Amino acid sequence: MIKISNLTFRYKDGRKNALDNINLSINKGDFLGITGTSGAGKTSLTYAINGVIPHHYNGDYYGSVRIEGEDTFDTSPSALSLKIGSVFQDIDTQLVSSVVEDEILYGLENFSVPAVEIEQRISSALEAVGISSLRYRSIESLSGGQKQKVALAAILALRPKILLLDEPTSELDPESSVQFYRILRELNENHGITIIVVEQKIMLLSEFAKNILVMDTGKIVINGSVREVIDRSSLLEEIGINCPRVTSLSNRLKEEGVYTGSVCINVEEAEKMVRSIIDD
Amino acid sequence: MRSFFDYIPGNSFLHRLNPLSRIFLSFMISIACFSSKSHLFLLLMILLNLVLAALAGILNRGMELLKNLSKFSVFIFVLQVLFVRRGEVLLEMPFNIIITEDGISTAIIIVLRLIGATMPLALMLSITQMNDLSNILVVKLKIPYKYAFAFTTALRFIPIFASEMSAIIEAQVSRGVQLDTKNIFKKTRLILPLCLPLLITSMKKIEGSAISAEIRGFYLRTGESCYRKYFINWNDVGVLLFAVILFISAVFSNNIKL
Numbered sequence: 036m037i038k039i040s041n042l043t044f045r046y047k048d049g050r051k052n053a054l055d056n057i058n059l060s061i062n063k064g065d066f067l068g069i070t071g072t073s074g075a076g077k078t079s080l081t082y083a084i085n086g087v088i089p090h091h092y093n094g095d096y097y098g099s100v101r102i103e104g105e106d107t108f109d110t111s112p113s114a115l116s117l118k119i120g121s122v123f124q125d126i127d128t129q130l131v132s133s134v135v136e137d138e139i140l141y142g143l144e145n146f147s148v149p150a151v152e153i154e155q156r157i158s159s160a161l162e163a164v165g166i167s168s169l170r171y172r173s174i175e176s177l178s179g180g181q182k183q184k185v186a187l188a189a190i191l192a193l194r195p196k197i198l199l200l201d202e203p204t205s206e207l208d209p210e211s212s213v214q215f216y217r218i219l220r221e222l223n224e225n226h227g228i229t230i231i232v233v234e235q236k237i238m239l240l241s242e243f244a245k246n247i248l249v250m251d252t253g254k255i256v257i258n259g260s261v262r263e264v265i266d267r268s269s270l271l272e273e274i275g276i277n278c279p280r281v282t283s284l285s286n287r288l289k290e291e292g293v294y295t296g297s298v299c300i301n302v303e304e305a306e307k308m309v310r311s312i313i314d315d
Numbered sequence: 316m317r318s319f320f321d322y323i324p325g326n327s328f329l330h331r332l333n334p335l336s337r338i339f340l341s342f343m344i345s346i347a348c349f350s351s352k353s354h355l356f357l358l359l360m361i362l363l364n365l366v367l368a369a370l371a372g373i374l375n376r377g378m379e380l381l382k383n384l385s386k387f388s389v390f391i392f393v394l395q396v397l398f399v400r401r402g403e404v405l406l407e408m409p410f411n412i413i414i415t416e417d418g419i420s421t422a423i424i425i426v427l428r429l430i431g432a433t434m435p436l437a438l439m440l441s442i443t444q445m446n447d448l449s450n451i452l453v454v455k456l457k458i459p460y461k462y463a464f465a466f467t468t469a470l471r472f473i474p475i476f477a478s479e480m481s482a483i484i485e486a487q488v489s490r491g492v493q494l495d496t497k498n499i500f501k502k503t504r505l506i507l508p509l510c511l512p513l514l515i516t517s518m519k520k521i522e523g524s525a526i527s528a529e530i531r532g533f534y535l536r537t538g539e540s541c542y543r544k545y546f547i548n549w550n551d552v553g554v555l556l557f558a559v560i561l562f563i564s565a566v567f568s569n570n571i572k573l
């Protein structure tokens with residue numbers, strides 16, 4: 036569905052490559068989490084997928100990104116938006132209206148969705164994200180987290196095949212972050228939407244994503260299933276990515292030969308690990 | 316931080332008007348203020364602004380606006396009084412500074428005009444959604460969507476800039492920079508360098524907004540994309556007539572000597 040080949044990009048006034056020889060395939064139905072320290076190139080990778088790079092940022096661009104066979108180099112971001120819905124990192128620049136309802140309407144108008152369909156699209160998008168009660172509120176009066184949900188609803192109303200989100204829970208509390216990811220999982224499992232999400236909190240990815248991609252200095256360091264990535268917590272810590280404590284603990288115990296089972300992601304698994312060690 | 320024209324939702328008579336009638340009415344009040352030299356008429360216009368604010372359920376915003384404009388006006392008033400040297404001298408001061416009757420009279424007019432003409436625009440924006448505004452600009456006034464969007468985006472960013480500016484000033488003050496000096500030149504010299512980073516972040520934000528619009532199909536939009544229909548009904552006709560009458564009375568107010 037998405038195929039990135041030998042992609043290298045350096046911003047016009049950048050000192051090093053923001054993206055460095057990226058090769059990546061994303062298939063229909065994937066739920067891919069992208070993580071890495073700040074400056075690793077995560078945002079740049081999302082820009083390369085939705086066409087913002089190279090259409091809005093000048094620089095040296097090598098390689099290719101294809102969305103269902105179409106090269107993003109030859110397709111405008113507006114045309115790509117019919118397939119890919121993007122939610123940006125900076126939420127204040129993302130929103131273009133003064134009222135929630137209008138924000139949802141904005142993209143629908145651009146896409147010339149027939150008038151008879153619009154009401155249903157607006158209400159179901161708001162419902163999917165659980166913010167029907169905010170419909171007539173002014174955007175200025177919302178919290179950062181509520182704005183992030185509005186941004187998601189506005190994109191969902193457009194019914195994209197691929198959902199691309201850049202740190203969508205940065206302004207949400209832990210509880211709401213989990214809720215937000217439950218929504219993403221529901222969209223992925225029940226509606227077949229391919230999800231690509233940049234997320235610093237690896238805990239959330241280990242719980243919800245199917246695959247995790249770790250970036251550092253513009254390169255892909257690891258790309259694999261959640262297990263495969265979590266298994267290498269020492270490498271992640273070297274890069275500067277914080278793993279859940281129980282994960283690091285189980286990895287260390289494995290290195291010391293005390294424990295031989297699989298790496299723990301959460302407290303329940305850690306409990307099992309401790310019991311198995313005690314029983315031995 | 317909320318600015319003086321973030322949208323305040325509501326369902327008043329004024330909220331329900333066609334946005335075009337609202338824009339027309341507010342511009343006509345502004346123009347009327349600029350056309351009149353009558354103190355009484357200008358005072359009435361300010362009062363009218365407050366009445367309209369009350370009708371829209373945003374009297375608080377109206378009063379706040381009036382308060383802030385008045386503060387600003389003191390500065391203008393003093394400048395104006397010192398500038399005008401025509402007319403009967405009321406007071407002579409050292410350094411060849413004189414205060415004349417004409418000076419005071421024109422200063423009052425200018426200040427009243429400033430307040431009366433600024434208020435309706437801010438109040439209109441307070442009860443008009445940005446999308447309605449850009450739709451009206453495109454559908455009724457035939458302005459290309461690109462420019463209409465740029466215009467409303469600029470309006471939308473003013474409160475964000477304002478809050479960033481005050482954040483920068485707070486940060487400087489907390490670092491011990493004395494920005495609360497009364498000397499206006501010194502203040503400008505201190506604040507100006509702080510504006511540069513703000514300008515850069517502002518440019519980034521506007522660029523970001525353009526990108527955000529584009530990845531939601533900005534360039535796919537056609538003239539027929541607009542979903543909302545804006546009807547003209549009798550209320551609108553009434554308001555339009557009222558606005559025209561205001562303008563005419565502004566012109567006549569100059570002939571009446573009080």
Ligand SMILES: Nc1ncnc2c1ncn2[C@@H]1O[C@H](COP(=O)(O)OP(=O)(O)O)[C@@H](O)[C@H]1O
Pocket residue numbers: 046047048049052053071072073074075076077078079080092
């Ligand atoms: N507009 C830009 N101009 C120049 N360099 C940039 C620009 N945006 C990002 N960079 C650089 O590209 C690299 C990757 O940035 P980014 O993709 O934003 O990383 P992340 O999202 O992982 O924090 C960083 O070194 C950053 O400084």
Ligand SMILES: [Mg+2]
Pocket residue numbers: 077078079124201
């Ligand atoms: Mg980023």
